[in-house]
Amino acid sequence: MKKVSSLYPLPIRIWHWVNALLFVGLAVTGIELRAPGFSLFSQYGTATAVHKYAGFSFIISFLFWLIWGIVTGAMRYYFPRGRDFKEIPHQAAFYLYSIFKGAPNPFSASEREKFNVLQKISYGAVMLILVPAIAITGIMLSDILYFFRSINAIGGLRILDALHVAAAYLLLIFLVVHIYMATLGKTITAYLKNIITGK
Amino acid sequence: MQSRHVFTRYMRSDSIKIIFVLILLLILFPELTHGASVSADVCLRCHAQYKETHHDGTSCTDCHQDVKTVPHARKLEKPACSSCHKDIPATYEKSVHASSNLKCADCHNVHFPDKDKTECVFCHTTVSHRSLPSEKKHLSVLACVACHARVHEGTVDVTIAVKKGKPFTRSDVDLDNNNVVDKDEWSSLLGLIQKDTYTVDTKYASPGDAHSIKRTAVSCDTCHGEKSLFKRGVLKVSGVASFEVPVLPQLFIPKLPSVEQFKKTVHGKRGVKCADCHTSQARIDDQVCVNCHRQTYDVYKNTSHASSGATVCTDCHNPHSVTPYRELNVTERLNVCARCHQDYLKRHSWLPNAALHFNYLECSTCHSPKSTKSIVFYFGLREGTTNKALTYADLRGLFADASDITSHIDINKDRSITSQELSDFFMELKKKDKKDLAVGSSIIVTKVYHDYSSKGTRERVCATCHSEDAPFYESMYLVIPEKEGAAYVPVKGTTLGALPVSLFTDFSLLGEQKIKGRDITNFFKTRGKSRSDFMRGLGLKWIDVLGIALIGIILLAVIIHILGRIIFRR
Numbered sequence: 001m002k003k004v005s006s007l008y009p010l011p012i013r014i015w016h017w018v019n020a021l022l023f024v025g026l027a028v029t030g031i032e033l034r035a036p037g038f039s040l041f042s043q044y045g046t047a048t049a050v051h052k053y054a055g056f057s058f059i060i061s062f063l064f065w066l067i068w069g070i071v072t073g074a075m076r077y078y079f080p081r082g083r084d085f086k087e088i089p090h091q092a093a094f095y096l097y098s099i100f101k102g103a104p105n106p107f108s109a110s111e112r113e114k115f116n117v118l119q120k121i122s123y124g125a126v127m128l129i130l131v132p133a134i135a136i137t138g139i140m141l142s143d144i145l146y147f148f149r150s151i152n153a154i155g156g157l158r159i160l161d162a163l164h165v166a167a168a169y170l171l172l173i174f175l176v177v178h179i180y181m182a183t184l185g186k187t188i189t190a191y192l193k194n195i196i197t198g199k
Numbered sequence: 200m201q202s203r204h205v206f207t208r209y210m211r212s213d214s215i216k217i218i219f220v221l222i223l224l225l226i227l228f229p230e231l232t233h234g235a236s237v238s239a240d241v242c243l244r245c246h247a248q249y250k251e252t253h254h255d256g257t258s259c260t261d262c263h264q265d266v267k268t269v270p271h272a273r274k275l276e277k278p279a280c281s282s283c284h285k286d287i288p289a290t291y292e293k294s295v296h297a298s299s300n301l302k303c304a305d306c307h308n309v310h311f312p313d314k315d316k317t318e319c320v321f322c323h324t325t326v327s328h329r330s331l332p333s334e335k336k337h338l339s340v341l342a343c344v345a346c347h348a349r350v351h352e353g354t355v356d357v358t359i360a361v362k363k364g365k366p367f368t369r370s371d372v373d374l375d376n377n378n379v380v381d382k383d384e385w386s387s388l389l390g391l392i393q394k395d396t397y398t399v400d401t402k403y404a405s406p407g408d409a410h411s412i413k414r415t416a417v418s419c420d421t422c423h424g425e426k427s428l429f430k431r432g433v434l435k436v437s438g439v440a441s442f443e444v445p446v447l448p449q450l451f452i453p454k455l456p457s458v459e460q461f462k463k464t465v466h467g468k469r470g471v472k473c474a475d476c477h478t479s480q481a482r483i484d485d486q487v488c489v490n491c492h493r494q495t496y497d498v499y500k501n502t503s504h505a506s507s508g509a510t511v512c513t514d515c516h517n518p519h520s521v522t523p524y525r526e527l528n529v530t531e532r533l534n535v536c537a538r539c540h541q542d543y544l545k546r547h548s549w550l551p552n553a554a555l556h557f558n559y560l561e562c563s564t565c566h567s568p569k570s571t572k573s574i575v576f577y578f579g580l581r582e583g584t585t586n587k588a589l590t591y592a593d594l595r596g597l598f599a600d601a602s603d604i605t606s607h608i609d610i611n612k613d614r615s616i617t618s619q620e621l622s623d624f625f626m627e628l629k630k631k632d633k634k635d636l637a638v639g640s641s642i643i644v645t646k647v648y649h650d651y652s653s654k655g656t657r658e659r660v661c662a663t664c665h666s667e668d669a670p671f672y673e674s675m676y677l678v679i680p681e682k683e684g685a686a687y688v689p690v691k692g693t694t695l696g697a698l699p700v701s702l703f704t705d706f707s708l709l710g711e712q713k714i715k716g717r718d719i720t721n722f723f724k725t726r727g728k729s730r731s732d733f734m735r736g737l738g739l740k741w742i743d744v745l746g747i748a749l750i751g752i753i754l755l756a757v758i759i760h761i762l763g764r765i766i767f768r769r
Contacts, residue, residue, distance in 0.1 A: 034712075034713060034743065035713060035714045035715070036662055036666050036667075036715075037715060037716060043660065044662040044665060045549075045661045048551050048661060049551065052551070099764075100763050100764065100766075100767040101767070102767075143555075144555050145552070145554055145555050145558070145584050148583070152581070155704045156704040156706065156707070157706070157707035158703070158704045158706060158707050158712070158738070158739060159739075161707060161712055162739040165739075165742050165743065165746075166742050166746070169745070169749065169750070170746075172746070172750055173749055173750055176750060176753050176754060176757065177753060180757045180760070
């Protein structure tokens with residue numbers, strides 16, 4: 001494997017962990033808001049406030065990622081190209097089958113290609129579809145009166161709420177898979193070291 | 200001799216004798232020539248005490264018609280006044296005096312007018328007007344009949360006596376020369392003459408028909424309302440100038456603007472009269488309200504809101520604009536409190552989405568813990584960020600028989616609304632050109648407990664309301680505007696069940712979207728009819744069920760993957 005000086009530059013590593021923290025905070029408070037049986041904070045009001053401000057921070061974090069990606073050109077890592085799609089069966093077969101036989105990962109990260117095709121698809125969908133969707137619906141929910149017309153335009157509060165929640169479940173699923181797959185490196189903590197040290 | 204003989208012969212004839220007597224009588228008693236009547240002079244020979252009697256030029260026998268000859272029968276019939284006063288009986292029959300069996304002669308003394316008892320005070324020696332506001336003023340300027348009898352028109356005579364100063368003319372008073380002194384001209388006149396040099400004497404003439412006296416007096420608005428009985432006024436100037444000019448009578452009768460309004464209030468509709476509360480001109484105090492609202496008062500008087508805030512009923516309630524509390528919408532209810540608590544938004548800065556909350560809640564939802572709260576739904580049209588409730592007038596035109604709107608919604612007549620009935624009516628209204636139709640909702644107090652002293656600081660628990668278990672979910676009403684006012688008809692089922700997502704997408708409330716363990720278990724357990732009811736009540740929470748199921752599957756896959764790695768030691 002080719003030695004990469006810095007697979008993940010420092011700003012992106014910091015962004016990743018800030019984003020991760022916000023993501024988990026939003027997930028936990030979000031669950032409390034949706035399922036009152038589950039409570040992290042003793043006060044629902046605290047959960048609401050934390051969710052709201054973590055949400056705004058998450059949006060700022062997302063905007064940083066977006067601008068960084070556009071300015072540095074890192075955005076290209078998230079878009080699968082034509083020949084990438086041929087790799088889908090190989091990559092999937094690796095995760096589902098050959099990994100148990102000790103076969104090497106058909107993809108190795110480099111300066112040119114940081115993500116394999118499945119990562120591109122999932123990260124791309126998360127960052128460019130789900131996160132904007134949950135951010136926009138979240139902003140609307142943060143001030144229902146201010147966004148009243150827009151809310152009615154998309155079908156009303158119930159629909160808005162449903163969109164936000166649906167995106168949230170998909171993001172939760174992503175989180176579970178993402179965390180687990182972070183352990184699928186050469187060693188269990190290899191990828192974790194990558195995103196911490198950048199190497 | 201021949202001629203004497205002839206005379207004697209004639210005298211012997213009986214018929215001649217009779218004629219002779221009659222002629223003699225006519226000479227002696229000329230009044231007998233007037234048909235069968237007897238002249239007053241003849242009457243007065245015996246009835247000298249009636250010498251001074253004058254009844255508008257009538258003679259004794261005009262009334263005592265059964266006296267044809269003198270001497271007359273010992274017992275005479277009572278004269279019928281109505282034979283001349285033809286119009287009066289029709290009016291009088293309906294009066295309170297007629298119903299008390301009073302006859303003309305009980306008040307009128309025809310033979311001795313100075314002994315008439317037509318002054319009310321002859322019988323009504325103690326006239327208690329304690330319930331009349333400004334009793335002295337009213338009693339000093341008005342005759343009894345002004346209020347107690349039928350009056351066609353009243354006039355105000357204003358005499359202003361100006362003792363000193365420059366003389367002025369009519370055109371100095373009636374500035375616009377329109378032949379009537381209005382408010383501005385009256386003010387200008389008082390500015391023209393020097394202070395303390397004039398006196399104003401106002402007389403109110405309201406000639407009432409004393410035969411029309413009713414049991415109850417007219418109400419205040421007869422004179423003090425929009426259409427005052429007093430239609431004419433005359434201003435008489437004396438002293439340095441001397442002339443007369445018409446004046447607007449309203450300038451001298453304080454207008455009570457609330458009188459018209461009052462008739463539309465719940466008090467007015469239920470027949471409460473002005474004087475029932477206004478026993479004096481003093482400000483209404485609680486003791487007046489207590490006469491009817493004792494129970495409410497007993498609760499309220501011991502609360503801290505009563506001791507340090509609104510100390511009297513009228514601080515919050517305007518008896519002239521009082522609408523039944525159940526008719527008020529959330530904003531109107533809020534405004535009752537906001538008259539004093541203007542900074543309510545600032546004081547609720549701790550509350551997320553404070554302004555949004557106040558679109559749906561009234562203050563007493565939190566600040567009167569003992570009041571019963573309910574969710575109320577209403578049909579409204581979207582207007583900005585709120586729904587403007589449809590009124591009876593809005594709905595009336597849409598139905599052939601609009602005497603009872605409820606019957607158009609509650610089809611099965613069980614005095615409660617099911618989801619189906621709600622949806623059907625919603626669709627029916629939508630078809631009838633109500634495109635912006637929406638179901639509005641609010642959490643309001645449906646049974647008031649008059650204690651507002653809770654500062655609510657301990658109630659800053661969102662989950663009190665933002666939970667499916669919030670108490671008001673047990674009590675849901677559809678408010679239906681009816682002719683007689685709002686009808687609160689109970690709504691069956693759960694909020695989401697009653698307002699299914701398939702129809703009411705713009706509707707969201709507090710706790711009904713929260714996912715519960717039982718939602719997931721019932722999703723797998725229910726069958727048949729209860730399944731469709733469950734799914735209807737589940738609304739968009741199927742997203743949660745699906746999401747949780749997917750996460751479960753993913754976790755299971757992860758576990759299998761981990762097991763695989765352990766088994767193959769990778």
